[in-house]
Amino acid sequence: MRGPNARRAYRLAPRKSPRVGWAPHGHPLLPLPMPRALITAGTIYTGDPPRPGATAMVVDRGRITWTGPATEVPRPVPRERIDLGDDAVVIPGLVDSHQHLLDSQLLTGFADLRGVRSPEEAAERLRTHAASQPEGWITGWGYDAAETDGGRRPDGRLLDTVSADRPVIVMESSFHQGAGNSAALAAIGFGRDTPQSFGGEMERDRRGEPTGILWERAFSVLAWAGRKAELERLGPSSTERTLEACRTLLAQGITHVGEALASRDDIERLQNESLPLGFTLMPASGNGAFATPWDALDGPRSGQGTPHMGIGHLKLFSDGGERCALSIPLSRSLRQTTAIVRSAISDRDPTSLRVLTTAKATVTPSGFQSGTLHYAPGKMADIMSAALQRGFTVAVHALGNLGVRSALDAYQEARSRTGIDVAGCRIEHAMFIDDADLERAADLGLRFSMQPGHAVAYVRTLRITKIERFMDPVAMRKVIDAGIPVAISSDGPTAPGSALDNMRGAWDRIAVDGKPIRPDLAITKTEALRAATAGGAEACGVAEVKGSLTNGKQADFAVLNGDPFDPATRVRQTWVAGAKAWEQPAPA
Ligand SMILES: [Zn+2]
Structure with a gap:
C-alpha cells in the first residue's frame, strides 16, 4: 500500500533566523524587523486575552513586549515610532486554519466557471480559454450545480465538443465533483470496464458507458491528473504563483494558514520556498486528494518544523461535499x-x-x-490508528451529520485500539451535526474548524432543500456551548468572500441573498474574533507564538480602517513578525 518513495528521507527547512527562531525574516519580500518600536493606533484589539483601552504596543525584533494605552508606555519609550492613525483599528493577524492555497494558486491557469447559468455557458468559456492556451489539458473550475438552470452539470459529451483530442476537465467549486471528456477519461484509464469502488462514483448511461461525470474518490483521480498537468505546465514559475496567492491572503489580513491538503512533494516544495506568511501543512496522499494517505505516514510528522513552516494534522475525508453524508x-x-x-x-x-x-x-x-461516505465501517479507524502510532495528529473532513458520526466512531475506535488520546485532533466543517454527537466530540477533546462562509454562500442549496429547517447548518453557537474549541476558517477558494466577511458571517449570519440564515446559531463578536485568530492558531498548533497580541508572541496583525464587523471595513496593512508584509495600494 506504500508508494515507491516510501523511504525517501525528509529534510526540514533550517531555521531562518537563529535570533528570533521562528520569524520569517531573511525573506526578500519582508524588511527586517525594527529593533524596538512603538506602534500606535486608534484602537488595538489584542484578542484573547482582551486588553480594553489598548492603543499602543511595543514590538522588539518581531515580538510583542507590551500592549496598553498610549499614555502608559513603559520607559525607556522606544525612539522608533509608527503611528497608524487615529482611525486605524488593529486586530491580531487572522489565522485561516483550513485553506487550499495549493489549489488557489492554480486557478489563474484554469477557465473561471463561477456564476455560469448552464453547462453550455461553461463549455463556451472553456472554448475561449482553450484558444488562449493552445496546448495540454483544458481545465475549468468553479461552477455550482445549484446555480445552473435545472441543476444540470457539464458531462463528457459536452466537453468533447470543446476538444476531441485534448483532455478537458471541469471541477465544481467544492472540488468534490466534476467531469472529463473522452480524452481525459482515457488519460486516467477510466472506461466501461472500470469497477465501481467505495467512496466515489463514475456515472454511467443506460448502456453502461461512462457519462464523464465523476464524484468524490473517482473525481479526485481526474482532478489530481489535471492538477499535475498544470504544475508541469507552470514549471519553475509556480513559485511566482505561490507568492501571488500568498499576497491575496495577506490582503485579507491573514498572517498564517493551515494548508488543508499537502502531498509529500508539495511539502518539500513549500519548505524550500521562503514565503511571506506562516504555514501549517496538513499531510495528504500524493495519489489524489481523497486517496487514503498511507504514503504520507512515511513523511514528516505533525509538530515538526517551525511555527513559520510546520507540519500539521494528517488529513482524512469522512464524506463528500455536495454529497455529504x-x-x-x-x-x-x-x-x-x-x-x-x-x-x-x-x-x-x-x-x-x-x-x-x-x-x-x-x-x-x-x-x-x-450522500457518500469515503470509508466502509471500521476502515477509517485503520489509517487513523496507524497515523496516531506514527506520532501524527489527525483532521477529518466531515460535512454531513452521518459523516461527522462516522468520524467520531473512527476516533473512538482508533483510541481504544491504540490507547493514544485523540484530544487536539480535528473535525473539519461539521456543517451538520446531531446534538448527541456534539457531546461525544467534546468528550473526545476534538477541535472544530468551521466555515460560516459556507452557510452564507451556499444558502440557495440550504433553502431549496429545506434543510435549514430540519437541521442546524454551521451551528457555531451550539458547538461553543458544548465546550468544543472552535476555529473559523475559509476552506478557500471554495466559497467567495474575504476573511473578514467569513468572520462577520459567524456573527450576523446574513447570507448572499440578503436574508439571515438561522440567526439563532450566531455567535458573539468576541467569540468570532477569537475563533478567527487564537482559535485558528490553536487548530494549527502555533498558539504559543501566534493568534493574539500578547507579550512574547509574534507581532502579526492587520490594520483596518474601521470596525472589523462592519461590511464596509477594509484591510489597510498586514504585518508579519513586526514587519509590514502587505499594504493597500495607493489609489491611482
Ligand atoms: Zn477543504
Whole structure:
C-alpha cells in the first residue's frame, strides 16, 4: 500500500533566523524587523486575552513586549515610532486554519466557471480559454450545480465538443465533483470496464458507458491528473504563483494558514520556498486528494518544523461535499421531501428535485440516508490508528451529520485500539451535526474548524432543500456551548468572500441573498474574533507564538480602517513578525 518513495528521507527547512527562531525574516519580500518600536493606533484589539483601552504596543525584533494605552508606555519609550492613525483599528493577524492555497494558486491557469447559468455557458468559456492556451489539458473550475438552470452539470459529451483530442476537465467549486471528456477519461484509464469502488462514483448511461461525470474518490483521480498537468505546465514559475496567492491572503489580513491538503512533494516544495506568511501543512496522499494517505505516514510528522513552516494534522475525508453524508429520521425526511416537491411545483423550478435525486438517497430502517461516505465501517479507524502510532495528529473532513458520526466512531475506535488520546485532533466543517454527537466530540477533546462562509454562500442549496429547517447548518453557537474549541476558517477558494466577511458571517449570519440564515446559531463578536485568530492558531498548533497580541508572541496583525464587523471595513496593512508584509495600494 506504500508508494515507491516510501523511504525517501525528509529534510526540514533550517531555521531562518537563529535570533528570533521562528520569524520569517531573511525573506526578500519582508524588511527586517525594527529593533524596538512603538506602534500606535486608534484602537488595538489584542484578542484573547482582551486588553480594553489598548492603543499602543511595543514590538522588539518581531515580538510583542507590551500592549496598553498610549499614555502608559513603559520607559525607556522606544525612539522608533509608527503611528497608524487615529482611525486605524488593529486586530491580531487572522489565522485561516483550513485553506487550499495549493489549489488557489492554480486557478489563474484554469477557465473561471463561477456564476455560469448552464453547462453550455461553461463549455463556451472553456472554448475561449482553450484558444488562449493552445496546448495540454483544458481545465475549468468553479461552477455550482445549484446555480445552473435545472441543476444540470457539464458531462463528457459536452466537453468533447470543446476538444476531441485534448483532455478537458471541469471541477465544481467544492472540488468534490466534476467531469472529463473522452480524452481525459482515457488519460486516467477510466472506461466501461472500470469497477465501481467505495467512496466515489463514475456515472454511467443506460448502456453502461461512462457519462464523464465523476464524484468524490473517482473525481479526485481526474482532478489530481489535471492538477499535475498544470504544475508541469507552470514549471519553475509556480513559485511566482505561490507568492501571488500568498499576497491575496495577506490582503485579507491573514498572517498564517493551515494548508488543508499537502502531498509529500508539495511539502518539500513549500519548505524550500521562503514565503511571506506562516504555514501549517496538513499531510495528504500524493495519489489524489481523497486517496487514503498511507504514503504520507512515511513523511514528516505533525509538530515538526517551525511555527513559520510546520507540519500539521494528517488529513482524512469522512464524506463528500455536495454529497455529504446525511441521515435524517423518516418523519422529518418525509416532511422535508414534501416541502421540496411542493415548492418545486409552485416555483416551476426543478432544481430542488434535481438536487434531491443527485443526493443518492436511500431509505434505511433508521431513516433517510443520502450522500457518500469515503470509508466502509471500521476502515477509517485503520489509517487513523496507524497515523496516531506514527506520532501524527489527525483532521477529518466531515460535512454531513452521518459523516461527522462516522468520524467520531473512527476516533473512538482508533483510541481504544491504540490507547493514544485523540484530544487536539480535528473535525473539519461539521456543517451538520446531531446534538448527541456534539457531546461525544467534546468528550473526545476534538477541535472544530468551521466555515460560516459556507452557510452564507451556499444558502440557495440550504433553502431549496429545506434543510435549514430540519437541521442546524454551521451551528457555531451550539458547538461553543458544548465546550468544543472552535476555529473559523475559509476552506478557500471554495466559497467567495474575504476573511473578514467569513468572520462577520459567524456573527450576523446574513447570507448572499440578503436574508439571515438561522440567526439563532450566531455567535458573539468576541467569540468570532477569537475563533478567527487564537482559535485558528490553536487548530494549527502555533498558539504559543501566534493568534493574539500578547507579550512574547509574534507581532502579526492587520490594520483596518474601521470596525472589523462592519461590511464596509477594509484591510489597510498586514504585518508579519513586526514587519509590514502587505499594504493597500495607493489609489491611482
Ligand atoms: Zn477543504
